[in-house]
Amino acid sequence: MTATTAPATTPRDAARAPGPKGVPLLGSLGSWRRNTAEFLLGLQRDYGETVRMRLGPMTVHQVTGPDAVQQVLVKNNGNYVRGPLYEQFSVVMGKGLLTSDGDYWRSHRRAVQPAFQKNTILDIVPNIVTATNEMLDEWEAKAARDEPVDLMTEMLRLTLITLSRSLFAYDIKPSSKVLKHIVDDVVEVMFRRGTPSEMLPSWLPTDRKHKIARIHRVFDKIVADVRENYGRTGEGSLISLMEQAEDPVTGEPWTDQELRDELLTIYLAGHETTAVSLCWTLLSIANHPPVQEELDAEIAQVLGGGLPDRQNTDALTYTRMVVDESLRMHPPIWIFPRAAVEADSLGGYDIEAGSSILLSPLVSHHNPLHWDNPLAFDPNRFTEQAVKERPRMAYFPFGAGPRQCIGNTMALLELRTIVTMINQRFKLSMIPGHSLQYGSPVISLRPLQDVMVRLTAREGRGAGSRTAPAPAPTVTATVGHDTAEAAQKCPVTGGSGG
Numbered sequence: 001m002t003a004t005t006a007p008a009t010t011p012r013d014a015a016r017a018p019g020p021k022g023v024p025l026l027g028s029l030g031s032w033r034r035n036t037a038e039f040l041l042g043l044q045r046d047y048g049e050t051v052r053m054r055l056g057p058m059t060v061h062q063v064t065g066p067d068a069v070q071q072v073l074v075k076n077n078g079n080y081v082r083g084p085l086y087e088q089f090s091v092v093m094g095k096g097l098l099t100s101d102g103d104y105w106r107s108h109r110r111a112v113q114p115a116f117q118k119n120t121i122l123d124i125v126p127n128i129v130t131a132t133n134e135m136l137d138e139w140e141a142k143a144a145r146d147e148p149v150d151l152m153t154e155m156l157r158l159t160l161i162t163l164s165r166s167l168f169a170y171d172i173k174p175s176s177k178v179l180k181h182i183v184d185d186v187v188e189v190m191f192r193r194g195t196p197s198e199m200l201p202s203w204l205p206t207d208r209k210h211k212i213a214r215i216h217r218v219f220d221k222i223v224a225d226v227r228e229n230y231g232r233t234g235e236g237s238l239i240s241l242m243e244q245a246e247d248p249v250t251g252e253p254w255t256d257q258e259l260r261d262e263l264l265t266i267y268l269a270g271h272e273t274t275a276v277s278l279c280w281t282l283l284s285i286a287n288h289p290p291v292q293e294e295l296d297a298e299i300a301q302v303l304g305g306g307l308p309d310r311q312n313t314d315a316l317t318y319t320r321m322v323v324d325e326s327l328r329m330h331p332p333i334w335i336f337p338r339a340a341v342e343a344d345s346l347g348g349y350d351i352e353a354g355s356s357i358l359l360s361p362l363v364s365h366h367n368p369l370h371w372d373n374p375l376a377f378d379p380n381r382f383t384e385q386a387v388k389e390r391p392r393m394a395y396f397p398f399g400a401g402p403r404q405c406i407g408n409t410m411a412l413l414e415l416r417t418i419v420t421m422i423n424q425r426f427k428l429s430m431i432p433g434h435s436l437q438y439g440s441p442v443i444s445l446r447p448l449q450d451v452m453v454r455l456t457a458r459e460g461r462g463a464g465s466r467t468a469p470a471p472a473p474t475v476t477a478t479v480g481h482d483t484a485e486a487a488q489k490c491p492v493t494g495g496s497g498g
């Protein structure tokens with residue numbers, strides 16, 4: 001499928017960006033719903049870097065050129081607020097960092113920022129290492145029984161446990177199974193819109209309302225437990241900042257509601273994204289034997305069989321490049337919106353006041369003007385030299401400007417550490433017959449199917465072992481973006497996803 005219909009531009013509105021005409025009333029909503037990723041990639045291919053479309057009643061511009069992205073997120077960021085497309089997050093998250101704007105957002109961001117500074121974040125390395133080792137010890141038993149693991153579920157659990165211990169000094173492990181289902185519900189209630197049940201009168205009980213109530217019940221209990229734990233121990237870098245935060249005007253402490261919404265935002269924004277990225281990164285490594293070999297060589301050279309710590313993770317240069325490339329190909333937050341407060345000009349086209357802007361790391365990261373052969377997985381795009389030569393905003397997996405992801409340093413640290421440790425102890429390969437697709441308008445670029453992988457333990461490479469690594473074994477690649485199979489399956493390569 002392509003997004004193509006004849007460009008809508010006419011001489012009367014020459015400064016209006018080109019784009020699909022769509023159909024009366026709905027505009028391009030049908031194409032959007034069928035497969036959002038494929039539709040948006042098609043828009044860039046067919047109309048260029050600034051595209052105008054209608055989605056139901058809304059006028060939306062997809063903006064993917066580096067200068068225009070810079071204008072929205074950095075240079076003229078004051079003109080671009082969260083807007084109506086962000087409202088669906090509030091159903092669950094309330095008014096937290098992700099959903100708020102203006103002075104409220106500014107004072108909250110300032111209050112919690114210190115917990116995310118690089119020096120503080122480096123303190124969490126032992127938490128990451130411990131949680132990962134706990135998981136890998138369980139994997140040993142599974143590998144011995146030749147039992148496959150569901151990679152997405154494992155990564156969700158690991159990142160949830162790590163985040164909770166690291167920022168809140170709270171062990172959420174016992175609740176992690178329940179939470180997996182709750183997070184699935186979160187995704188569903190925030191993104192399944194337009195179902196018949198939503199047309200029913202608001203006082204009628206619906207499945208969606210039921211789910212929202214359950215999500216709130218579960219999270220309210222977690223918030224209460226985290227706060228109770230802090231009351232007893234006084235530990236947890238982020239919870240302590242939240243408990244001490246004050247309203248800058250009244251000097252009053254944050255209300256229970258404010259604290260709850262921020263805590264929930266961090267739990268939700270902070271673990272699913274990192275888990276999704278881990279999943280894609282590990283699969284990309286498994287499917288690219290030369291990458292696996294180079295990674296093995298670097299890990300052996302830098303760590304010599306030991307564990308990552310706060311000093312040595314920065315020296316894992318190639319591992320960093322692999323993670324960066326994975327975030328290029330599969331940016332977990334692959335679209336995010338803004339609304340223009342006043343009229344502006346982006347990419348040479350008029351943007352009306354009140355219209356919506358759609359930024360897509362996924363589409364920008366596959367822009368052939370800035371990425372040669374964008375469908376190929378190639379970590380060498382991220383050598384220092386290559387990065388310098390590219391426009392800065394050709395790549396923005398964490399957003400940019402004042403609203404840049406607050407957890408980006410933490411996420412990168414987790415990604416590099418966990419990828420390293422898994423690679424030290426196991427070789428992963430996908431179970432033949434399992435395929436990967438994405439493309440629904442869900443919260444993140446999650447694979448839509450379970451990702452079942454087979455584990456092969458690497459001999460003499462237990463955690464902390466000083467043994468030199470074995471040579472990289474051959475990997476059976478069954479799925480990858482630049483494999484023939486993936487070319488049929490993945491929306492990025494034009495297959496049928498979603």
Ligand code: HEM
Nearest residue numbers: 097098269270273274333336397398399403405406407411
């Ligand atoms: C690979 C992992 C991650 C990715 C790709 C990611 C991506 C993003 C992106 C693109 C935004 C900007 C959205 C916008 O401008 O509209 C964002 C914001 C945010 N992220 Fe992340 N994120 C990740 C991990 C984390 C982690 C680990 C945390 C916290 C522990 C976190 C917390 C947040 C918060 C609170 C915001 C809103 C910040 C603000 O507006 O002040 N994220 N993230």
